[in-house]
Amino acid sequence: xxxxxxxxxxxxxxxxxxSFGRTRIAxxxxxxxxxxxxxxxxxxxxxxxxxxxxxxAKYFHVIAFDFVGHGLSAKPDDITYDALTYREQLxxxxxxxxxxxxxxxxxxxxxxxxxxxxxxxxxxxxxCVLNTTGGxxxxxxxxxxDLIDLATLSAKNFGKAPTHESVRGRMxxxxxxxxxxxxxxxxxxxxxxxxYQRPDFQKTAALVFARLxxxxxxxxxxxxxxxxKIDCETLLFWTKHNPxxxxxxxxxxxxxxxxxKLYVMKTDAAHWPQYxxxxxxxxxxxxxxxxxxx
Numbered sequence: 001x002x003x004x005x006x007x008x009x010x011x012x013x014x015x016x017x018x019s020f021g022r023t024r025i026a027x028x029x030x031x032x033x034x035x036x037x038x039x040x041x042x043x044x045x046x047x048x049x050x051x052x053x054x055x056x057a058k059y060f061h062v063i064a065f066d067f068v069g070h071g072l073s074a075k076p077d078d079i080t081y082d083a084l085t086y087r088e089q090l091x092x093x094x095x096x097x098x099x100x101x102x103x104x105x106x107x108x109x110x111x112x113x114x115x116x117x118x119x120x121x122x123x124x125x126x127x128c129v130l131n132t133t134g135g136x137x138x139x140x141x142x143x144x145x146d147l148i149d150l151a152t153l154s155a156k157n158f159g160k161a162p163t164h165e166s167v168r169g170r171m172x173x174x175x176x177x178x179x180x181x182x183x184x185x186x187x188x189x190x191x192x193x194x195x196y197q198r199p200d201f202q203k204t205a206a207l208v209f210a211r212l213x214x215x216x217x218x219x220x221x222x223x224x225x226x227x228x229k230i231d232c233e234t235l236l237f238w239t240k241h242n243p244x245x246x247x248x249x250x251x252x253x254x255x256x257x258x259x260x261k262l263y264v265m266k267t268d269a270a271h272w273p274q275y276x277x278x279x280x281x282x283x284x285x286x287x288x289x290x291x292x293x294x
Contacts, residue, residue, distance in 0.1 A: 003188065007054065008054065009054040010062075012046075017089060017092040020073070020074060020092060021068070021073075022073060023066065023073045026053050029056070029059070029061045032057070033061075034059075034126060035101070036061065037102050037103070038062065039111075040109070041174075042109040042211070045066050045192070047191050049274060051278035052064075056285065056286065067113075068081075069204050069208045077204050081204075083135065094124065100124065101123070101124050104118065105285065106133065107131040107274060111133025111134060112133060112135035112223060116225060118234070122231050127288065128232050129235045132239060132272075134245070137252065138245060139248050140249070151212045154170070162197055164190065171188070171189060171192065177270075179270075183275065227253060227256035227257050228256050230257060233261075235262075235263060236257075237284065237294075238273075265284075266280060
């Protein structure tokens with residue numbers, strides 16, 4: 001199915017934030033009592049949630065947005081691209097949209113941002129879903145090698161014009177190999193390629209991806225999330241084949257959460273569970289946000 005058929009019923013628009021300029025959002029479910037904000041991973045964009053925005057809007061006022069420097073949002077070259085910057089973008093976006101409190105869910109980098117936001121602005125968070133999140137310790141040798149492999153893959157494309165093949169190779173890292181034929185479509189790859197080919201993204205790509213090189217070199221401390229400081233109910237939503245942070249990493253992180261739960265997806269998936277099995281993801285997240293159970 002096309003990304004844009006999945007998005008039917010959502011409004012794709014731009015809002016202006018005071019510090020970060022134009023922010024692209026996908027929005028649906030206006031009028032629902034509770035808001036849910038979805039945040040993508042590094043180098044990603046709202047299309048990562050094309051299968052979730054409308055489905056979750058049956059119950060929530062749903063907003064997915066492009067981080068600054070990503071997608072079709074503004075791409076300044078005079079800021080630091082880290083989780084704290086994206087945290088402040090989230091705060092400003094909620095202010096502009098008139099959202100006082102929301103459920104927040106983030107995948108990978110987006111999970112790190114969700115965690116940092118929950119710590120800094122606890123009165124603005126209902127429940128939190130950390131979806132195959134970064135910002136937790138890597139506990140296995142395979143995980144450390146996965147991180148090096150990802151940084152190497154990103155680094156070798158710096159300064160080169162992106163191609164369909166190079167973008168597809170990067171996106172293969174996100175999706176479990178047995179799901180490639182079904183999900184890694186030309187349209188999905190081309191949507192990211194078109195974004196990566198834009199002059200504004202080419203100008204800031206090295207800044208956006210710089211933290212991958214830091215993490216691979218072992219300098220990831222500034223990006224770690226102090227899970228012990230998260231007061232709200234929090235779900236670790238995991239997969240059997242998540243790269244870098246495997247199930248053991250999630251199990252090690254769970255006791256650090258005051259009010260945490262862990263859910264491991266039944267479907268075989270890697271780093272994009274919200275896309276690899278949207279039905280399971282949407283069902284579990286809805287149940288958790290409504291009841292606190294998973």
